[in-house]
Amino acid sequence: MVSKYSAFAVAFAALLGDANAFWRMNCANIMFGRIDPIVNPGGIASHAHTVQGGSNFGVSSTGVSLANGECTSCEIQDDKSAYWTPMLYYQYPNGSFIDVKQSGSVVYYIGRGNNKTNSVPFPEGFRMISGDSNARSYDNVTRTVSKYGIGRPIADRVSWACLSGTPGKSVPYINNTDCYAGLRAQVHFQSCWNGVDLYKSDQSHVAYLSDIDNGDCPPTHPFLFTHIFLETSFTVNSVSRVEGGRFVLSTGDPTGYSYHADFQNGWNMTTFARAQRECSYNEKSSGDLNECAVLVESYTKNYGSRCPTRNSTVDEPVRGILPKLPGCIKIVEGPQRATSADVNCPSSVTPPKITPTEDGKPLDIRFPQIGKQFGLPDWQYVGCSNDSSSASRVLNAVVTKNATGMTVETCQAYCFGKGYKYAGLELGTECYCDSYMLNNPVINKGSWTQGMCYYQCSGDKLTYCGGQARVDLYVNTKLPQLPFPKTQSASGKYVHKGCMAEITGRILRNASTTGDTMTPDVCAKFCLGRRFKWFGVEYGRECYCGDRVVNQTIADPGDCNILCAGNRGNTQTYCGGASRANVYFSSTL
Ligand SMILES: *[C@@H]1O[C@H](CO)[C@@H](O)[C@H](O)[C@H]1NC(C)=O
Ligand SMILES: *[C@@H]1O[C@H](CO)[C@@H](O)[C@H](O)[C@H]1NC(C)=O
Ligand SMILES: *[C@@H]1O[C@H](CO)[C@@H](O)[C@H](O)[C@H]1NC(C)=O
Ligand SMILES: *[C@@H]1O[C@H](CO)[C@@H](O)[C@H](O)[C@H]1NC(C)=O
Ligand SMILES: *[C@@H]1O[C@H](CO)[C@@H](O)[C@H](O)[C@H]1NC(C)=O
Ligand SMILES: *[C@@H]1O[C@H](CO)[C@@H](O)[C@H](O)[C@H]1NC(C)=O
Ligand SMILES: *[C@@H]1O[C@H](CO)[C@@H](O)[C@H](O)[C@H]1NC(C)=O
Ligand SMILES: *[C@@H]1O[C@H](CO)[C@@H](O)[C@H](O)[C@H]1NC(C)=O
Ligand SMILES: *[C@@H]1O[C@H](CO)[C@@H](O)[C@H](O)[C@H]1NC(C)=O
Ligand SMILES: *[C@@H]1O[C@H](CO)[C@@H](O)[C@H](O)[C@H]1NC(C)=O
Numbered sequence: 001m002v003s004k005y006s007a008f009a010v011a012f013a014a015l016l017g018d019a020n021a022f023w024r025m026n027c028a029n030i031m032f033g034r035i036d037p038i039v040n041p042g043g044i045a046s047h048a049h050t051v052q053g054g055s056n057f058g059v060s061s062t063g064v065s066l067a068n069g070e071c072t073s074c075e076i077q078d079d080k081s082a083y084w085t086p087m088l089y090y091q092y093p094n095g096s097f098i099d100v101k102q103s104g105s106v107v108y109y110i111g112r113g114n115n116k117t118n119s120v121p122f123p124e125g126f127r128m129i130s131g132d133s134n135a136r137s138y139d140n141v142t143r144t145v146s147k148y149g150i151g152r153p154i155a156d157r158v159s160w161a162c163l164s165g166t167p168g169k170s171v172p173y174i175n176n177t178d179c180y181a182g183l184r185a186q187v188h189f190q191s192c193w194n195g196v197d198l199y200k201s202d203q204s205h206v207a208y209l210s211d212i213d214n215g216d217c218p219p220t221h222p223f224l225f226t227h228i229f230l231e232t233s234f235t236v237n238s239v240s241r242v243e244g245g246r247f248v249l250s251t252g253d254p255t256g257y258s259y260h261a262d263f264q265n266g267w268n269m270t271t272f273a274r275a276q277r278e279c280s281y282n283e284k285s286s287g288d289l290n291e292c293a294v295l296v297e298s299y300t301k302n303y304g305s306r307c308p309t310r311n312s313t314v315d316e317p318v319r320g321i322l323p324k325l326p327g328c329i330k331i332v333e334g335p336q337r338a339t340s341a342d343v344n345c346p347s348s349v350t351p352p353k354i355t356p357t358e359d360g361k362p363l364d365i366r367f368p369q370i371g372k373q374f375g376l377p378d379w380q381y382v383g384c385s386n387d388s389s390s391a392s393r394v395l396n397a398v399v400t401k402n403a404t405g406m407t408v409e410t411c412q413a414y415c416f417g418k419g420y421k422y423a424g425l426e427l428g429t430e431c432y433c434d435s436y437m438l439n440n441p442v443i444n445k446g447s448w449t450q451g452m453c454y455y456q457c458s459g460d461k462l463t464y465c466g467g468q469a470r471v472d473l474y475v476n477t478k479l480p481q482l483p484f485p486k487t488q489s490a491s492g493k494y495v496h497k498g499c500m501a502e503i504t505g506r507i508l509r510n511a512s513t514t515g516d517t518m519t520p521d522v523c524a525k526f527c528l529g530r531r532f533k534w535f536g537v538e539y540g541r542e543c544y545c546g547d548r549v550v551n552q553t554i555a556d557p558g559d560c561n562i563l564c565a566g567n568r569g570n571t572q573t574y575c576g577g578a579s580r581a582n583v584y585f586s587s588t589l
Contacts, residue, residue, distance in 0.1 A: 020214070022110035023279055023295060024287040027052035027074035028304030029104050032087065032319055033312030034326050034352075037061045038127050038199070038262050044351060046340060047133065048087045048250040048318040048326040050232070052105050054080035054266045058313040059354055063125045066266030071307035074107065075289065078298040080266035083107060085185065086133070086250040086259060087318065088234045089325065093244035099319045100239055100247065102182075104304070105232045108287070111280035112214045112227035113191060119224040119280075121273045122265045124454055125198045128206050130189045131158050131260025133251045136334025138172050144208045146216035156212045157188045158259045163233065174256030177247055182233035187261040189228040192217035226280050230261045250318075252329035252342060269454040271298060273468065316352035366463050368408075368472070370443070375408040375474060376416075379423070382473035383443035384453035384466070387426060389554070392498055394441040394471055395424040395432035397574060399558040403429050405459040412474055421479040425465035425472045428455035432557070437473065438496060494524050494535065494584035499560035501553040502579045508536050508546030517566040518543060519573055520584065533589045536581030541565040544581065555580050 029050055035058065036045035042060045051057050056069025061082065072080045083105060089097040113119070132139075135155070144151035159170035163181035170186060177183055190206035197205035207221040217224055236247065251258040271294055279292035289295050300306055312318070318326045325331075328345030332338040368374035368381035387394050400414050406429050415423035415433035424432040444452060453472045457465035466472045500507055511530050515522070523543035527535035532545035540562040560582045564575035576582050 020111050022287050023292050025075045025107045027104045029309050030073040031057050031310050033314045049084040050087050051084040053082040057082045063265045073307045075303045076295050077300050078268040078271035082264045085261045089248050090239045091246050091248050097322045100234045102232050102234045108229040110227040113224045114216050118222050126265040127199050129262045133258050134338045135257040144210045145218040146210040151210035152212050159186045160256050177236050180237050183236040184233040185259050187230045188212050191225045191227045192221035193223040194221050195223045252331045255334050313355045314352050376412045378478045379412045379474045382475050385441035385443050385471050387471040392439045394437050395434035396557040397434040400431045407457050407459040421476050423474045428465045429458045493586045497583045497585045499555045499557045500583045501555040503553050504551045507549050508544035511545040513543045514541050519564045519566040536583040538576035538581040540575050
């Protein structure tokens with residue numbers, strides 16, 4: 001069973017108000033140091049951070065290398081993301097510093113946002129920063145934006161609560177520090193995304209909800225993420241405080257305004273997508289991980305000891321008594337902003353040694369590029385498209401599934417073997433083929449693609465094979481593009497509705513004809529003349545019309561595998577199968 005974290009739950013309810021479903025995960029510390037793979041990839045960060053999450057964290061960690069790490073210091077092992085925040089120090093009157101202890105963070109994933117239509121999982125490789133390490137005062141000017149106008153100051157993303165009995169009022173700066181139950185730093189992340197960029201250094205790929213912790217996304221950032229909220233409690237009263245001392249953040253900030261948090265997505269995307277779908281918007285949720293089945297599956301009780309704090313990959317002390325803040329960050333009291341030049345080390349100081357990450361190495365994931373060859377020769381990647389269930393798929397002709405051995409190459413070979421120009425992979429295990437792309441596929445451009453087509457191929461963990469209702473499409477550049485059957489085109493009266501099964505007799509019962517010239521066009525003409533909304537072609541040479549479909553059962557598109565008797569030249573149209581009809585519909589009759 002998952003333990004509850006009631007001390008946090010009480011405070012959280014007070015802070016966030018009314019009900020939205022969420023889950024809450026405890027994370028122990030995985031590392032301390034001047035490390036920031038987002039802002040200073042490969043190098044040394046300006047200030048020291050406390051990090052929770054994936055054990056493979058380091059100066060050059062990426063979402064993929066994190067996901068490939070051995071473990072995480074968080075409760076949910078399928079979340080190897082990293083979360084990091086500035087360290088807090090106490091400065092003695094003699095000028096020395098000591099780090100203030102905290103026992104990790106609590107990470108909340110909350111189903112916020114007024115309009116959940118465009119809610120999406122974090123894409124693989126996604127990262128973001130909330131907050132401003134140079135801020136030293138409250139910015140009352142920069143505000144959230146939505147179609148309803150301007151909203152709250154974005155400075156409200158960061159707040160501090162003094163916990164002593166009942167949690168104190170949250171304020172955007174460090175005020176009272178006599179907090180026997182801890183001084184809690186709180187950060188709301190951006191929940192709106194532009195749908196394109198995995199990262200922008202000015203954070204313009206993301207935006208805050210209009211009320212920061214809820215509300216509307218701006219029109220420029222229409223995609224909604226699950227809202228991440230991070231809490232870290234510093235045990236300020238465990239520091240033996242001396243008259244004249246003060247608390248200072250690793251950013252050289254005694255005010256608290258510069259607090260911020262970084263997130264690097266290292267989730268198992270399959271697990272995250274399920275958790276978001278099944279647990280983020282379920283109003284009954286109280287945050288208890290037990291309520292979310294998919295998370296319980298990867299819950300670890302002894303998360304802290306099973307995945308203990310690692311030695312820093314930047315070799316310099318950041319804990320204990322220190323003569324200076326790490327990186328010689330100068331203290332800037334504000335209200336003016338600090339600058340990156342605010343350091344007071346002699347320029348001759350040798351930089352600390354960087355150790356590459358210890359465990360795991362990045363998975364060498366192969367990403368296809370739109371319009372470029374991928375898989376077998378002569379096959380190009382078309383993109384990641386939306387897809388529907390059997391009746392109106394993008395590729396409808398035949399399907400093959402393999403729960404253990406599906407790869408992009410296997411699917412391309414299968415479709416080529418049957419003479420199809422298009423191959424599509426879905427759910428990691430399914431392969432569809434057709435001579436045309438049907439049902440108005442919308443190809444997503446940019447990284448959105450990888451956000452939605454993120455199921456690993458069952459036979460090749462280093463490539464992706466579509467996703468949930470998302471198909472990775474490939475085209476064979478050598479096979480000719482066959483003429484599109486007129487009945488399926490927009491100019492025709494009828495649109496193809498898929499392959500349907502006859503289980504309890506004919507599904508179209510009003511009129512019929514058969515013939516060796518049968519094609520969907522021939523049948524369409526016959527049924528159109530009789531003003532029927534529906535027609536279906538079956539067993540190669542049969543044509544049926546109806547004003548309704550009786551006992552319709554959607555069949556596997558691969559079951560409609562008999563070529564039309566009337567096919568001529570290089571048209572390759574299917575006319576149903578045994579007890580299977582390719583069914584067409586007109587909305588204008
Ligand atoms: C400064 O004061 C602290 C607390 O009394 C002490 O631990 C530390 O050693 C002192 N630093 C120096 C350089 O004397
Ligand atoms: C919700 O978002 C969708 C997609 O952006 C949009 O089409 C719809 O109008 C929005 N609904 C409301 C009530 O704003
Ligand atoms: C921010 O500005 C508004 C309007 O100018 C004012 O009412 C409010 O008191 C200000 N808040 C702070 C914290 O300065
Ligand atoms: C700031 O702290 C003092 C006690 O040190 C307290 O009286 C006051 O209410 C606090 N202000 C806010 C806004 O919480
Ligand atoms: C992600 O989780 C699913 C099931 O939850 C599992 O089958 C899959 O192997 C995991 N992927 C990785 C890369 O661990
Ligand atoms: C961590 O650092 C300590 C002290 O420098 C060292 O003894 C220990 O072997 C290191 N651990 C690892 C796993 O490198
Ligand atoms: C894809 O999305 C477009 C636009 O929403 C829609 O018209 C089309 O039917 C969808 N196609 C499939 C195969 O789901
Ligand atoms: C699935 O793929 C594996 C590996 O290619 C193959 O051995 C197996 O026969 C396939 N299974 C099916 C049902 O096609
Ligand atoms: C079509 O057949 C159904 C019975 O399946 C019947 O009720 C209906 O009246 C028929 N329509 C026409 C136009 O003949
Ligand atoms: C439709 O199916 C049900 C059950 O499968 C059957 O009882 C019924 O007779 C069928 N209706 C027609 C019109 O065939």
